[in-house]
Amino acid sequence: MTQDELKALVGQAALQYVVPGAVVGVGTGSTVNCFIDALAMMKDRIAGAVSSSVKSTERLQAHGITVLDANQVDSLPVYIDGADEIDHRGYMIKGGGAALTREKIVADLAASFVCIADASKLVDTLGAFPLPVEVIPMAAAQVARRFHSAFGGQARVREGVVTDNGNLILDVRGLKISDPLALETEVNQWPGVVTVGVFARHKASVCLLGTPDGVKTLRF
Structure with a gap:
């Protein structure tokens, strides 16, 4: 099929x-x-x-x-x-x-x-697909830096995309998410993050x- x-x-x-x-x-x-x-x-x-x-x-x-x-x-x-x-x-x-x-x-x-x-x-483990994160535009660079320092991830703004809410999407590569609940809980606290695409x-x-x-x- x-x-x-x-x-x-x-x-x-x-x-x-x-x-x-x-x-x-x-x-x-x-x-x-x-x-x-x-x-x-x-x-x-x-x-x-x-x-x-x-x-x-x-x-x-x-x-x-x-x-x-x-x-x-x-x-x-x-x-x-x-x-x-x-x-x-x-x-x-x-x-x-x-x-x-x-x-x-x-x-x-x-x-x-x-x-x-x-x-x-x-x-078996989440992360091969780049992790989407909806962010308020003024926080995009800040959140990208934080992904690198906290998890070693490389985040880039998805070009040409604005969400239905008027925000940007960061796609984060290089992650291996062994504890989805912990990552979701952590990233949700970062200023400027609207939603992280981990559904735990x-x-x-x-x-x-x-x-x-x-x-x-x-x-x-």
């Missing part, structure tokens, strides 16, 4: 976690686009969606799915999103699509996080992994 076929497979499989009559949390990215397309087939059986990005909102609305603001809901039964990397404990790196802050906000509303990904995203406090409950043999379900 091609990578696109695997994404479509897990997007379809994620429908089993959508609670009929409820609002579903929807993430961002190419795999999530496949889920949104599949969700359109049951749009009359859900109360709507809370989206983590402008692009996902536009795709949902194009399918006739009602999109609610996060401030309009107290909680969500499930949030369905992809990952740039996921390890065997359910910890993830996210933010390749520059939507990490809104993704973490919606994930925080949800009782469970269902990660949908192809098998290439499963790793909001890790996956389930991962639907697209493999050549079909969808493999990992539970954490």
